[in-house]
Amino acid sequence: MVQLFDVQYMIDSIPTIAKGIPVSLSITLVAFIFGALIGLAVALLRIYRVAGITQLAILYVSFMRGTPLVVQIFLAYYGIPLLLRVLAIHSNISQIPAIYFVYVAFSLNVGAYLSETLRSAILSVAPGQFEAAYSIGMTTPQALGKIVLPQALTMALPNIGNQFIMLLKDTSLAFIAAVPEIMGEAKIIAGRTSQFFEVYVVAALIYWAICLLCELFLSLIEHRARKHTAKGS
Structure with a gap:
Protein backbone atom coordinates (compact mmCIF):
# COMPACT_ATOMS: atom_id res chain seq x y z
CA MET A 1 0.00 0.00 0.00
CA VAL A 2 1.34 3.40 -0.98
CA GLN A 3 1.98 5.67 2.00
CA LEU A 4 0.56 9.20 1.68
CA PHE A 5 2.93 10.80 4.18
CA ASP A 6 6.45 9.90 5.22
CA VAL A 7 6.04 11.45 8.64
CA GLN A 8 9.59 10.75 9.76
CA TYR A 9 10.99 12.38 6.63
CA MET A 10 8.79 15.43 7.24
CA ILE A 11 10.09 15.75 10.79
CA ASP A 12 13.68 15.33 9.63
CA SER A 13 13.24 18.02 6.96
CA ILE A 14 11.98 20.69 9.37
CA PRO A 15 15.44 21.93 10.54
CA THR A 16 16.66 22.33 6.96
CA ILE A 17 13.56 24.18 5.76
CA ALA A 18 13.53 26.29 8.93
CA LYS A 19 16.92 27.72 7.91
CA GLY A 20 14.99 29.86 5.47
CA ILE A 21 12.83 31.49 8.17
CA PRO A 22 15.32 34.31 9.03
CA VAL A 23 15.69 35.10 5.32
CA SER A 24 11.92 35.24 4.78
CA LEU A 25 11.48 37.44 7.84
CA SER A 26 14.32 39.76 6.81
CA ILE A 27 12.75 40.25 3.37
CA THR A 28 9.38 40.92 5.01
CA LEU A 29 10.69 43.44 7.55
CA VAL A 30 13.08 45.30 5.24
CA ALA A 31 10.54 45.51 2.42
CA PHE A 32 7.76 46.58 4.77
CA ILE A 33 9.79 49.35 6.41
CA PHE A 34 11.03 50.80 3.12
CA GLY A 35 7.67 50.13 1.48
CA ALA A 36 5.90 52.08 4.22
CA LEU A 37 8.22 55.06 3.69
CA ILE A 38 7.71 54.89 -0.07
CA GLY A 39 3.96 54.47 0.37
CA LEU A 40 3.68 57.49 2.68
CA ALA A 41 5.72 59.68 0.33
CA VAL A 42 3.67 58.63 -2.70
CA ALA A 43 0.40 59.10 -0.79
CA LEU A 44 1.36 62.66 0.20
CA LEU A 45 2.52 63.45 -3.34
CA ARG A 46 -0.84 62.37 -4.70
CA ILE A 47 -2.81 64.22 -2.03
CA TYR A 48 -0.94 67.51 -2.42
CA ARG A 49 -0.52 67.15 -6.20
CA VAL A 50 3.09 68.21 -6.69
CA ALA A 51 3.38 69.26 -10.33
CA GLY A 52 5.14 66.69 -12.50
CA ILE A 53 6.04 64.35 -9.64
CA THR A 54 2.42 63.43 -8.93
CA GLN A 55 2.02 62.02 -12.43
CA LEU A 56 5.13 59.89 -11.93
CA ALA A 57 3.72 58.66 -8.62
CA ILE A 58 0.45 57.67 -10.29
CA LEU A 59 2.37 55.86 -13.05
CA TYR A 60 4.48 54.02 -10.44
CA VAL A 61 1.42 52.84 -8.51
CA SER A 62 -0.34 51.77 -11.69
CA PHE A 63 2.68 49.78 -12.92
CA MET A 64 3.41 48.04 -9.62
CA ARG A 65 -0.23 47.11 -9.07
CA GLY A 66 -0.77 46.12 -12.69
CA THR A 67 2.16 43.72 -13.13
CA PRO A 68 2.85 40.40 -11.37
CA LEU A 69 5.29 40.42 -8.48
CA VAL A 70 7.27 37.61 -10.08
CA VAL A 71 7.89 39.84 -13.12
CA GLN A 72 8.98 42.68 -10.85
CA ILE A 73 11.48 40.37 -9.13
CA PHE A 74 12.96 39.39 -12.47
CA LEU A 75 13.12 43.04 -13.55
CA ALA A 76 15.01 43.93 -10.37
CA TYR A 77 17.23 40.84 -10.51
CA TYR A 78 18.32 41.40 -14.12
CA GLY A 79 17.64 45.11 -14.55
CA ILE A 80 19.48 46.60 -11.56
CA PRO A 81 22.82 44.90 -12.39
CA LEU A 82 22.44 46.07 -15.98
CA LEU A 83 21.76 49.63 -14.83
CA LEU A 84 24.74 49.57 -12.44
CA ARG A 85 26.95 48.27 -15.24
CA VAL A 86 25.80 50.96 -17.67
CA LEU A 87 26.31 53.71 -15.09
CA ALA A 88 29.64 52.18 -14.02
CA ILE A 89 28.56 52.41 -10.37
CA HIS A 90 29.70 48.94 -9.35
CA SER A 91 32.62 47.16 -10.99
CA ASN A 92 31.80 43.58 -9.96
CA ILE A 93 28.05 43.00 -10.12
CA SER A 94 28.39 39.30 -9.26
CA GLN A 95 29.55 40.22 -5.74
CA ILE A 96 26.19 41.84 -4.91
CA PRO A 97 24.00 39.35 -3.00
CA ALA A 98 20.76 38.54 -4.83
CA ILE A 99 18.74 39.33 -1.73
CA TYR A 100 19.40 43.06 -2.23
CA PHE A 101 17.62 42.97 -5.58
CA VAL A 102 14.77 41.12 -3.86
CA TYR A 103 14.61 43.84 -1.20
CA VAL A 104 14.19 46.46 -3.95
CA ALA A 105 11.48 44.53 -5.79
CA PHE A 106 9.43 43.80 -2.68
CA SER A 107 9.84 47.31 -1.24
CA LEU A 108 8.60 48.94 -4.44
CA ASN A 109 5.74 46.46 -4.68
CA VAL A 110 4.43 46.86 -1.16
CA GLY A 111 5.05 50.61 -1.31
CA ALA A 112 2.54 50.94 -4.15
CA TYR A 113 -0.16 49.08 -2.25
CA LEU A 114 0.51 50.86 1.03
CA SER A 115 0.37 54.23 -0.73
CA GLU A 116 -3.27 53.61 -1.62
CA THR A 117 -4.06 52.39 1.89
CA LEU A 118 -2.41 55.41 3.49
CA ARG A 119 -3.86 57.88 1.00
CA SER A 120 -7.42 56.74 1.66
CA ALA A 121 -6.80 56.76 5.43
CA ILE A 122 -5.40 60.29 5.38
CA LEU A 123 -8.27 61.55 3.24
CA SER A 124 -10.76 59.97 5.65
CA VAL A 125 -9.58 62.21 8.49
CA ALA A 126 -11.95 65.14 8.87
CA PRO A 127 -10.65 68.36 7.23
CA GLY A 128 -11.52 70.14 10.44
CA GLN A 129 -8.52 68.46 12.06
CA PHE A 130 -6.21 70.47 9.81
CA GLU A 131 -8.15 73.66 10.46
CA ALA A 132 -7.90 73.13 14.21
CA ALA A 133 -4.16 72.53 13.92
CA TYR A 134 -3.67 75.68 11.84
CA SER A 135 -5.69 77.69 14.35
CA ILE A 136 -3.15 76.95 17.09
CA GLY A 137 -0.19 77.85 14.87
CA MET A 138 0.86 74.43 13.56
CA THR A 139 2.46 74.06 10.17
CA THR A 140 1.23 71.45 7.68
CA PRO A 141 4.05 68.97 8.53
CA GLN A 142 3.30 69.40 12.24
CA ALA A 143 -0.42 68.88 11.68
CA LEU A 144 0.29 65.76 9.66
CA GLY A 145 2.77 64.29 12.12
CA LYS A 146 0.99 65.07 15.38
CA ILE A 147 -2.71 64.99 14.51
CA VAL A 148 -3.63 63.56 11.11
CA LEU A 149 -1.20 60.67 10.62
CA PRO A 150 -1.78 59.07 14.05
CA GLN A 151 -5.54 58.99 13.36
CA ALA A 152 -5.03 57.79 9.78
CA LEU A 153 -2.66 54.99 10.85
CA THR A 154 -5.10 53.81 13.50
CA MET A 155 -7.87 53.55 10.92
CA ALA A 156 -5.55 51.88 8.40
CA LEU A 157 -4.08 49.31 10.80
CA PRO A 158 -6.29 46.38 9.66
CA ASN A 159 -5.38 46.95 6.01
CA ILE A 160 -1.72 47.53 6.87
CA GLY A 161 -1.73 44.27 8.84
CA ASN A 162 -3.21 42.43 5.86
CA GLN A 163 -0.50 43.88 3.62
CA PHE A 164 2.16 42.65 6.05
CA ILE A 165 0.75 39.10 6.05
CA MET A 166 0.48 39.11 2.25
CA LEU A 167 4.07 40.33 1.99
CA LEU A 168 5.24 37.54 4.28
CA LYS A 169 3.55 34.94 2.09
CA ASP A 170 4.81 36.58 -1.11
CA LEU A 205 2.82 24.53 7.94
CA ILE A 206 5.80 26.76 8.70
CA TYR A 207 4.27 29.67 6.76
CA TRP A 208 0.96 29.07 8.51
CA ALA A 209 2.56 29.07 11.97
CA ILE A 210 4.46 32.30 11.27
CA CYS A 211 1.34 33.98 9.87
CA LEU A 212 -0.68 32.98 12.94
CA LEU A 213 1.94 34.53 15.22
CA CYS A 214 2.02 37.69 13.08
CA GLU A 215 -1.78 37.91 13.13
CA LEU A 216 -1.76 37.64 16.93
CA PHE A 217 0.91 40.33 17.24
CA LEU A 218 -0.85 42.65 14.80
CA SER A 219 -4.20 42.20 16.55
CA LEU A 220 -2.56 43.19 19.85
CA ILE A 221 -1.11 46.32 18.23
CA GLU A 222 -4.49 47.19 16.72
CA HIS A 223 -6.24 46.65 20.06
CA ARG A 224 -3.77 48.86 21.93
CA ALA A 225 -3.92 51.57 19.26
CA ARG A 226 -7.72 51.70 19.33
CA LYS A 227 -7.70 51.66 23.14
CA HIS A 228 -5.26 54.58 23.17
CA THR A 229 -7.38 56.47 20.63
CA ALA A 230 -10.53 55.88 22.68
CA LYS A 231 -8.83 57.28 25.78
CA GLY A 232 -7.61 60.33 23.87
CA SER A 233 -11.01 61.13 22.38
Whole structure:
Protein backbone atom coordinates (compact mmCIF):
# COMPACT_ATOMS: atom_id res chain seq x y z
CA MET A 1 0.00 0.00 0.00
CA VAL A 2 1.34 3.40 -0.98
CA GLN A 3 1.98 5.67 2.00
CA LEU A 4 0.56 9.20 1.68
CA PHE A 5 2.93 10.80 4.18
CA ASP A 6 6.45 9.90 5.22
CA VAL A 7 6.04 11.45 8.64
CA GLN A 8 9.59 10.75 9.76
CA TYR A 9 10.99 12.38 6.63
CA MET A 10 8.79 15.43 7.24
CA ILE A 11 10.09 15.75 10.79
CA ASP A 12 13.68 15.33 9.63
CA SER A 13 13.24 18.02 6.96
CA ILE A 14 11.98 20.69 9.37
CA PRO A 15 15.44 21.93 10.54
CA THR A 16 16.66 22.33 6.96
CA ILE A 17 13.56 24.18 5.76
CA ALA A 18 13.53 26.29 8.93
CA LYS A 19 16.92 27.72 7.91
CA GLY A 20 14.99 29.86 5.47
CA ILE A 21 12.83 31.49 8.17
CA PRO A 22 15.32 34.31 9.03
CA VAL A 23 15.69 35.10 5.32
CA SER A 24 11.92 35.24 4.78
CA LEU A 25 11.48 37.44 7.84
CA SER A 26 14.32 39.76 6.81
CA ILE A 27 12.75 40.25 3.37
CA THR A 28 9.38 40.92 5.01
CA LEU A 29 10.69 43.44 7.55
CA VAL A 30 13.08 45.30 5.24
CA ALA A 31 10.54 45.51 2.42
CA PHE A 32 7.76 46.58 4.77
CA ILE A 33 9.79 49.35 6.41
CA PHE A 34 11.03 50.80 3.12
CA GLY A 35 7.67 50.13 1.48
CA ALA A 36 5.90 52.08 4.22
CA LEU A 37 8.22 55.06 3.69
CA ILE A 38 7.71 54.89 -0.07
CA GLY A 39 3.96 54.47 0.37
CA LEU A 40 3.68 57.49 2.68
CA ALA A 41 5.72 59.68 0.33
CA VAL A 42 3.67 58.63 -2.70
CA ALA A 43 0.40 59.10 -0.79
CA LEU A 44 1.36 62.66 0.20
CA LEU A 45 2.52 63.45 -3.34
CA ARG A 46 -0.84 62.37 -4.70
CA ILE A 47 -2.81 64.22 -2.03
CA TYR A 48 -0.94 67.51 -2.42
CA ARG A 49 -0.52 67.15 -6.20
CA VAL A 50 3.09 68.21 -6.69
CA ALA A 51 3.38 69.26 -10.33
CA GLY A 52 5.14 66.69 -12.50
CA ILE A 53 6.04 64.35 -9.64
CA THR A 54 2.42 63.43 -8.93
CA GLN A 55 2.02 62.02 -12.43
CA LEU A 56 5.13 59.89 -11.93
CA ALA A 57 3.72 58.66 -8.62
CA ILE A 58 0.45 57.67 -10.29
CA LEU A 59 2.37 55.86 -13.05
CA TYR A 60 4.48 54.02 -10.44
CA VAL A 61 1.42 52.84 -8.51
CA SER A 62 -0.34 51.77 -11.69
CA PHE A 63 2.68 49.78 -12.92
CA MET A 64 3.41 48.04 -9.62
CA ARG A 65 -0.23 47.11 -9.07
CA GLY A 66 -0.77 46.12 -12.69
CA THR A 67 2.16 43.72 -13.13
CA PRO A 68 2.85 40.40 -11.37
CA LEU A 69 5.29 40.42 -8.48
CA VAL A 70 7.27 37.61 -10.08
CA VAL A 71 7.89 39.84 -13.12
CA GLN A 72 8.98 42.68 -10.85
CA ILE A 73 11.48 40.37 -9.13
CA PHE A 74 12.96 39.39 -12.47
CA LEU A 75 13.12 43.04 -13.55
CA ALA A 76 15.01 43.93 -10.37
CA TYR A 77 17.23 40.84 -10.51
CA TYR A 78 18.32 41.40 -14.12
CA GLY A 79 17.64 45.11 -14.55
CA ILE A 80 19.48 46.60 -11.56
CA PRO A 81 22.82 44.90 -12.39
CA LEU A 82 22.44 46.07 -15.98
CA LEU A 83 21.76 49.63 -14.83
CA LEU A 84 24.74 49.57 -12.44
CA ARG A 85 26.95 48.27 -15.24
CA VAL A 86 25.80 50.96 -17.67
CA LEU A 87 26.31 53.71 -15.09
CA ALA A 88 29.64 52.18 -14.02
CA ILE A 89 28.56 52.41 -10.37
CA HIS A 90 29.70 48.94 -9.35
CA SER A 91 32.62 47.16 -10.99
CA ASN A 92 31.80 43.58 -9.96
CA ILE A 93 28.05 43.00 -10.12
CA SER A 94 28.39 39.30 -9.26
CA GLN A 95 29.55 40.22 -5.74
CA ILE A 96 26.19 41.84 -4.91
CA PRO A 97 24.00 39.35 -3.00
CA ALA A 98 20.76 38.54 -4.83
CA ILE A 99 18.74 39.33 -1.73
CA TYR A 100 19.40 43.06 -2.23
CA PHE A 101 17.62 42.97 -5.58
CA VAL A 102 14.77 41.12 -3.86
CA TYR A 103 14.61 43.84 -1.20
CA VAL A 104 14.19 46.46 -3.95
CA ALA A 105 11.48 44.53 -5.79
CA PHE A 106 9.43 43.80 -2.68
CA SER A 107 9.84 47.31 -1.24
CA LEU A 108 8.60 48.94 -4.44
CA ASN A 109 5.74 46.46 -4.68
CA VAL A 110 4.43 46.86 -1.16
CA GLY A 111 5.05 50.61 -1.31
CA ALA A 112 2.54 50.94 -4.15
CA TYR A 113 -0.16 49.08 -2.25
CA LEU A 114 0.51 50.86 1.03
CA SER A 115 0.37 54.23 -0.73
CA GLU A 116 -3.27 53.61 -1.62
CA THR A 117 -4.06 52.39 1.89
CA LEU A 118 -2.41 55.41 3.49
CA ARG A 119 -3.86 57.88 1.00
CA SER A 120 -7.42 56.74 1.66
CA ALA A 121 -6.80 56.76 5.43
CA ILE A 122 -5.40 60.29 5.38
CA LEU A 123 -8.27 61.55 3.24
CA SER A 124 -10.76 59.97 5.65
CA VAL A 125 -9.58 62.21 8.49
CA ALA A 126 -11.95 65.14 8.87
CA PRO A 127 -10.65 68.36 7.23
CA GLY A 128 -11.52 70.14 10.44
CA GLN A 129 -8.52 68.46 12.06
CA PHE A 130 -6.21 70.47 9.81
CA GLU A 131 -8.15 73.66 10.46
CA ALA A 132 -7.90 73.13 14.21
CA ALA A 133 -4.16 72.53 13.92
CA TYR A 134 -3.67 75.68 11.84
CA SER A 135 -5.69 77.69 14.35
CA ILE A 136 -3.15 76.95 17.09
CA GLY A 137 -0.19 77.85 14.87
CA MET A 138 0.86 74.43 13.56
CA THR A 139 2.46 74.06 10.17
CA THR A 140 1.23 71.45 7.68
CA PRO A 141 4.05 68.97 8.53
CA GLN A 142 3.30 69.40 12.24
CA ALA A 143 -0.42 68.88 11.68
CA LEU A 144 0.29 65.76 9.66
CA GLY A 145 2.77 64.29 12.12
CA LYS A 146 0.99 65.07 15.38
CA ILE A 147 -2.71 64.99 14.51
CA VAL A 148 -3.63 63.56 11.11
CA LEU A 149 -1.20 60.67 10.62
CA PRO A 150 -1.78 59.07 14.05
CA GLN A 151 -5.54 58.99 13.36
CA ALA A 152 -5.03 57.79 9.78
CA LEU A 153 -2.66 54.99 10.85
CA THR A 154 -5.10 53.81 13.50
CA MET A 155 -7.87 53.55 10.92
CA ALA A 156 -5.55 51.88 8.40
CA LEU A 157 -4.08 49.31 10.80
CA PRO A 158 -6.29 46.38 9.66
CA ASN A 159 -5.38 46.95 6.01
CA ILE A 160 -1.72 47.53 6.87
CA GLY A 161 -1.73 44.27 8.84
CA ASN A 162 -3.21 42.43 5.86
CA GLN A 163 -0.50 43.88 3.62
CA PHE A 164 2.16 42.65 6.05
CA ILE A 165 0.75 39.10 6.05
CA MET A 166 0.48 39.11 2.25
CA LEU A 167 4.07 40.33 1.99
CA LEU A 168 5.24 37.54 4.28
CA LYS A 169 3.55 34.94 2.09
CA ASP A 170 4.81 36.58 -1.11
CA THR A 171 8.41 36.08 0.06
CA SER A 172 7.94 32.52 -1.16
CA LEU A 173 8.62 33.94 -4.65
CA ALA A 174 12.13 35.05 -3.68
CA PHE A 175 13.48 31.59 -4.50
CA ILE A 176 13.27 32.44 -8.23
CA ALA A 177 16.15 34.88 -7.60
CA ALA A 178 18.17 32.11 -5.91
CA VAL A 179 17.46 33.46 -2.43
CA PRO A 180 17.31 30.58 0.08
CA GLU A 181 14.18 31.54 2.00
CA ILE A 182 11.64 28.95 3.20
CA MET A 183 10.50 27.87 -0.26
CA GLY A 184 14.04 27.99 -1.57
CA GLU A 185 15.24 25.61 1.13
CA ALA A 186 12.17 23.41 0.53
CA LYS A 187 12.93 23.17 -3.20
CA ILE A 188 16.57 22.28 -2.52
CA ILE A 189 15.76 19.44 -0.12
CA ALA A 190 12.87 18.21 -2.30
CA GLY A 191 15.12 18.14 -5.35
CA ARG A 192 17.52 15.83 -3.55
CA THR A 193 14.92 13.25 -2.52
CA SER A 194 12.01 13.83 -4.94
CA GLN A 195 9.65 13.79 -1.95
CA PHE A 196 8.07 17.06 -2.98
CA PHE A 197 4.69 16.59 -1.33
CA GLU A 198 6.02 16.07 2.20
CA VAL A 199 8.48 18.95 1.89
CA TYR A 200 5.86 21.39 0.63
CA VAL A 201 3.45 20.36 3.39
CA VAL A 202 6.16 21.20 5.93
CA ALA A 203 6.79 24.56 4.20
CA ALA A 204 3.07 25.31 4.23
CA LEU A 205 2.82 24.53 7.94
CA ILE A 206 5.80 26.76 8.70
CA TYR A 207 4.27 29.67 6.76
CA TRP A 208 0.96 29.07 8.51
CA ALA A 209 2.56 29.07 11.97
CA ILE A 210 4.46 32.30 11.27
CA CYS A 211 1.34 33.98 9.87
CA LEU A 212 -0.68 32.98 12.94
CA LEU A 213 1.94 34.53 15.22
CA CYS A 214 2.02 37.69 13.08
CA GLU A 215 -1.78 37.91 13.13
CA LEU A 216 -1.76 37.64 16.93
CA PHE A 217 0.91 40.33 17.24
CA LEU A 218 -0.85 42.65 14.80
CA SER A 219 -4.20 42.20 16.55
CA LEU A 220 -2.56 43.19 19.85
CA ILE A 221 -1.11 46.32 18.23
CA GLU A 222 -4.49 47.19 16.72
CA HIS A 223 -6.24 46.65 20.06
CA ARG A 224 -3.77 48.86 21.93
CA ALA A 225 -3.92 51.57 19.26
CA ARG A 226 -7.72 51.70 19.33
CA LYS A 227 -7.70 51.66 23.14
CA HIS A 228 -5.26 54.58 23.17
CA THR A 229 -7.38 56.47 20.63
CA ALA A 230 -10.53 55.88 22.68
CA LYS A 231 -8.83 57.28 25.78
CA GLY A 232 -7.61 60.33 23.87
CA SER A 233 -11.01 61.13 22.38
